[in-house]
Amino acid sequence: MADIFFEIHxxxxxxxxxxxxSTRRAFLALKNLPGKPAILDIGCGPGKQTLDLAQLTQGSITAVDNHQPYLTRLDKMVISRRLQKRVRTVKADMFSLNFAPGSFDIIWSEGAIYIIGFEQGLVAWKKFLKLKGYIVVSELTRLKANPPQEAKEFWEGAYPAMHDTAGNLAIIARAGYSLVEHFTLPESAWLEEYYGPLQAKVEKLKPKYKNDPAALKVLAAEDFERNSYQKYSAYYGYVFYIMKQAG
Ligand SMILES: C[S@@+](CC[C@H](N)C(=O)[O-])C[C@H]1O[C@@H](n2cnc3c(N)ncnc32)[C@H](O)[C@@H]1O
Incomplete structure (x- = not known):
């Protein structure tokens, strides 16, 4: 079962x-940065936002994930773009990161803080920031109250800890950050950038697994998730939260 999951992903x-x-908009909201900020990208995955950040700044980026194949692939792209002096990958668990306190000007995490939990991540990672450092994350957020029953059931199963924006803003204040800005990712960031390539992969794998009911179930779950987003995107989405350590 894990095999088909990794084949898809x-x-x-x-x-x-x-x-x-969106990465650029969030980055440009950060003011008075040093010329070469030290950035920690947590849950970097295949590293698209890591490479985008490397384009947006002359700073150095430490890209962390616990899945080595993503890091190996990112390492290759870093070499092909001659970014070895500014981008390094580290295999580590976001639950137990081991950097010196006050190491980074910016912590960045796109679509990954949910793994440790929005509040837990903001609290646990704060010590790695320099004074007045920034933390920027995108987090799945309830955008509109009273979703249809089907959407409610799906998200209560998939991400029961999802808050609305006001709930997340309260967590941000409680965790000791001031909010700089927040904005919702456009639908194209889901449908074209994320689900587009994924759907092509799923369609390609269906014939291969046509006699494997367990694998077909995994592929159907991918279709279901994409269709749910298409139907209910008004009710939930990814919100970028740009925060500054309040001191
Ligand atoms: C939804 S993906 C987002 C990846 C990337 N930021 C992006 O937007 O394409 C979440 C990432 O978190 C990583 N991850 C999961 N559990 C982790 C952990 N305990 N420590 C570090 N990374 C983890 C996964 O391997 C995956 O790359």
């Missing part, structure tokens, strides 16, 4: 919704 440009314009 290997070699995709992204492992979550996102796009260059």
């Amino acid at each position: 290997a070699d995709n440009p992204r492992e979550g919704p996102g796009d260059y314009a």
